[in-house]
Amino acid sequence: MKKLAIGLFPAITIVLMVWGYYQAIYVAPEEQTMHEAQRIFYYHVPSAMVAFLFFAVSLCGSIGYLAWRHSKPDLAQASDAWALAGAEVGVVFCTVVLITGPLWGRRAWGIWWTWDARLTTTLVLWLIYVSYLLLRRFAAGPQMQTLAAVLGIFGALDVPIVYMSNRWWRTQHPAPVFGGGPDSGIKDPAMLEAFGWNVLAWLCWGLLILFLRYRVERLHQQYAAAEAEEALTSA
Amino acid sequence: MTRALFTHLAKDLRIEWRSKDAINSMLFFALLVVVLFSISFDPRGAFAQEIAGGVLCVATMFASVSALNQAWAREIRHQVLDAQRMAPTSGAELFLAKVLANFIFVTIVQIALAPVFLVMYNLRVEGQAWLLALVLPLGTWALVANGTFFAALAIRSRNRELLLPLILFPIFLPALLAMVLATTSILTGDGDPTLWIKLLLGYDIIFTTVSLLLFDVVFHAE
Numbered sequence: 001m002k003k004l005a006i007g008l009f010p011a012i013t014i015v016l017m018v019w020g021y022y023q024a025i026y027v028a029p030e031e032q033t034m035h036e037a038q039r040i041f042y043y044h045v046p047s048a049m050v051a052f053l054f055f056a057v058s059l060c061g062s063i064g065y066l067a068w069r070h071s072k073p074d075l076a077q078a079s080d081a082w083a084l085a086g087a088e089v090g091v092v093f094c095t096v097v098l099i100t101g102p103l104w105g106r107r108a109w110g111i112w113w114t115w116d117a118r119l120t121t122t123l124v125l126w127l128i129y130v131s132y133l134l135l136r137r138f139a140a141g142p143q144m145q146t147l148a149a150v151l152g153i154f155g156a157l158d159v160p161i162v163y164m165s166n167r168w169w170r171t172q173h174p175a176p177v178f179g180g181g182p183d184s185g186i187k188d189p190a191m192l193e194a195f196g197w198n199v200l201a202w203l204c205w206g207l208l209i210l211f212l213r214y215r216v217e218r219l220h221q222q223y224a225a226a227e228a229e230e231a232l233t234s235a
Numbered sequence: 236m237t238r239a240l241f242t243h244l245a246k247d248l249r250i251e252w253r254s255k256d257a258i259n260s261m262l263f264f265a266l267l268v269v270v271l272f273s274i275s276f277d278p279r280g281a282f283a284q285e286i287a288g289g290v291l292c293v294a295t296m297f298a299s300v301s302a303l304n305q306a307w308a309r310e311i312r313h314q315v316l317d318a319q320r321m322a323p324t325s326g327a328e329l330f331l332a333k334v335l336a337n338f339i340f341v342t343i344v345q346i347a348l349a350p351v352f353l354v355m356y357n358l359r360v361e362g363q364a365w366l367l368a369l370v371l372p373l374g375t376w377a378l379v380a381n382g383t384f385f386a387a388l389a390i391r392s393r394n395r396e397l398l399l400p401l402i403l404f405p406i407f408l409p410a411l412l413a414m415v416l417a418t419t420s421i422l423t424g425d426g427d428p429t430l431w432i433k434l435l436l437g438y439d440i441i442f443t444t445v446s447l448l449l450f451d452v453v454f455h456a457e
Contacts, residue, residue: 066452120412127405134401139392143456147388150449154406157441 013204020194020201028194037107042194044100046202048122051093053203054210055129055156058086062152065145077221080145083152084136085213087129089206094126128155239324243332250309251340257302261344265298266351273355281423283356288418291345291352292411296378299341300400303382306333307390319454326454327447330383334443337379345371361424370421370428373435374414377442381407384446388453410438 024042031038061083068076101119102112113119132155136148251257272290276282310316319329352358360367382403389398417431 121409124405124408127408131402131405135388135392135398138394138398139389143391146452146456147391150388150453151385151402153449154442154445157445 009204010208013201013208016197016201016204020198023194023197028191029188031191034108037104040100040104042198043202044097044104045195046199047093047096047100049199050202050206051090051097054086054090054093054206055125056086057210058083058090058129058152059156061086062149062156065149066153069146078218080149081214081217081221083149084217085210087132087152089210089213091126091129091133092209093206094122094129097122098126125155131155239322239328240332243329244335247306247332247336248339251336257305257340258343261298261302261340262347264301265294265344265348268294268297269348269352269355278356280357284358284361284423285419287352287356287358288422289415290356291348291418292374292415294348295341295345295375296404296407296411298344299337299378299382300403302337302340303379303386303403304396304399306337306383307386308395311390326451329454330387330447330450334376334380334383337383338376341375341379342372345375358422360422362421362428364421366421366428366432367418370414370417370432370435373432373439374410374417377410377414377435377439378407380439380443380446381410384450384453387450391456406442410435413438 020042024039028039028042030036061079061081064079065076065083068079101122105114106112132148132151135151136144139147269290272278272286272293276286278286307316310319320326382399385403385406386399389395389402392398413431413434416426417428417435420426420428420431
């Protein structure tokens with residue numbers, strides 16, 4: 001039963017991705033001012049949502065590791081694996097945001113980049129999680145996980161600032177689409193539907209990669225623990 | 236709380252007073268950065284007013300990193316750090332004392348650098364000058380509090396000198412932005428620096444609190 005579910009999820013994800021592509025490129029109506037270039041919205045915004053979600057997963061993993069590392073070691077190791085997987089896959093999706101954004105911006109605004117609040121803080125978010133991954137690579141020994149968990153918490157404090165920046169400062173980046181001023185929100189139901197399908201598709205894809213990465217990390221941990229035990233008992 | 240704090244602080248200040256390692260190297264490095272920027276960007280007239288705030292902040296940032304690395308490396312020699320861990324005081328007091336000591340050193344460097352700056356960039360303060368006395372300490376505190384914490388974090392890694400700026404600068408960026416924009420706004424007289432000052436204050440409070448809470452975790456990580 002479990003194997004069936006595990007096999008079915010990637011299949012469903014691929015179907016959703018194809019359907020989302022069809023919705024975004026063919027079904028959704030053309031936008032008024034930006035015409036076809038606006039379609040990148042169906043990739044840019046879902047990627048941003050998934051990136052934020054996975055950074056939140058990473059934060060929960062970091063907190064879990066710090067909370068349980070003495071009382072429940074195995075649970076703490078699982079938490080640490082979530083922290084790493086969340087950060088890595090989050091960085092990938094954030095990279096997608098930072099690449100699709102300028103591509104869209106060049107077409108829509110005429111400039112690749114600008115140092116306004118939203119773009120700058122998203123770049124800073126990306127830098128913070130890349131530095132988290134660097135710490136994991138450079139720090140050695142058993143305390144690496146503790147130190148990385150602490151850095152993960154620090155990094156996560158930046159996330160609200162990124163989200164609020166769009167509301168605090170008048171920026172080049174468009175104002176929030178959902179929950180912005182009185183004229184915000186997607187009015188056309190066909191566009192909303194295409195957007196919804198793409199959010200679902202990219203979320204499933206992200207979750208698939210996240211679960212795979214988590215599994216790989218858990219296996220790494222278990223092999224390392226087995227090696228350490230063998231070294232102890234045989235020596 | 237205060238007794239151990241003052242002991243740690245007095246120790247750090249005394250060591251620094253005798254050797255003057257950190258202050259000398261910071262001062263010289265900051266001066267070098269100022270000169271390098273002057274050659275790269277040719278500050279003249281109004282342009283100098285625009286970039287002076289940024290150059291001051293960046294010079295402070297690069298200069299502090301060298302002092303921060305030194306601060307903890309000194310403790311690791313002769314197993315002083317192990318002795319500190321065994322002491323009955325909380326790690327937070329050691330941390331706060333280190334932050335205060337580094338804050339004093341960096342502020343001394345900034346004060347020594349200020350006349351050099353005024354001369355080399357022909358600066359006139361168009362806005363409210365007294366606000367600078369608020370902005371610079373707040374920005375320096377943000378740098379030093381985070382820097383001391385991350386220096387302690389990086390101390391056990393392979394490339395500790397390299398790792399500190401890599402993990403410090405991304406997290407420090409919002410405070411740097413606020414500090415530069417506030418300083419530029421005060422120097423040029425354009426815009427209102429109060430939003431940025433509030434951001435700096437909020438940043439300082441949040442990150443100092445979190446650092447104090449989490450320092451023991453890092454200190455005893457084994």
